Amino acid sequence: MQMFDPDLLKTFLAFVDGGSLARAASIVGRSPSAVTAQMQRLEDVVGEPLLVPQGRGRGLTPAGEDLIVHARRILAAHREAWLALKGAHADGRVAIGTTQDFADSGLPQLLRAFAVSHPRVRIELRVGRSAELAQALQAGILDLAIAMRQVPTRDEVGVLKEPMIWLCSQNGLATRHDELPLALLDPHCGFREAATSALDAAGRRYRIAAGSASLAGLRTAVHAGIALTLRTARFAHSGIVEAPRDLDLPPVPVAEFAVRLREDADRPAQDLAALFSGNLALANRASKEKADLAVGF
Secondary structure, three states: OOOOOOHHHHHHHHHHHHHOOHHHHHHHHOOOHHHHHHHHHHHHHHOOOOOEEOOOOOEEEEHHHHHHHHHHHHHHHHHHHHHHHHHOOOOOOEEEEHHHHHHHHHHHHHHHHHHHHOEEEEEEEEEEOOHHHHHHHHOOOOEEEEEOOOOOOEEEEEEEEOOEEEEEEEOOOOOOOOOEEEEEEEEHHHHHHHHHHHHHHOOOEEEEEEEEEEEEHHHEEEEOOOOEEEHHHOOOOEEEEEOOOOHHOOOOOOEEEEEOOOOOOOOHHHHHHHHEEEEOOOHHHHOOHHHHHHOOO
16 A cells, blocks of 8 residues: 655645646745656545546546645644654743734644643744844844845745735725835845836836735735735635736746744754744644635625
């Protein structure tokens, strides 16, 4: 009997949650051809097709639909076993810094698993912007941080790649003009720079219709239909969806987030960093089904 390779299951779930082989490739950090080869290997294990042509992309066969629940359970069991062995006698303190993107989606599930297996480890959590977190890590205030990646650094232990997408209210923009209204975080912000650079390169007129120092303010502006914004799929929930194609928005790059670990961090922090690196890309995406990311109008 052939056994399921966890790496193949991670790629399969990346396709399920991302909606395409291209997005799956970005999530797992592989080329599209490598992802296709992995799906073929998984189909060999299952013994029947998992993907079927659907329009210009791929959809799931009945066997593929059935595999989703089993894949999540298998990966959860792997994670729990690894954590249990690592955390049996661990104690101390771990100071974590993260952007709001991951504080809302992905991090809670993994922190809960870590707390169960490391009951004597005290967690301190700071949510902030990437530049602030990088400074706190360098100052020794944080043991590890999850922040947007600008350039490679020596303290990186993992890199998460997620496609940037244009997002707006599911009710559409309140008003439409020739100038595209944008809602963006205050400088300096990687998403802000990516949005304006893409629009400038496309020769598209725009204006900053709403600015905010926090993601909460940004969400309010987008949800109200004042403007659209550029984030990842983690931002797409509670009435915020992918912008419709008729807006003819330019292509944008993939966002990169680094899991950074202080060089002299204790073992619990090392364990948590390894957990984040291996599981954060897929964690909690099941609760944000693709229906939340569908075109809103």
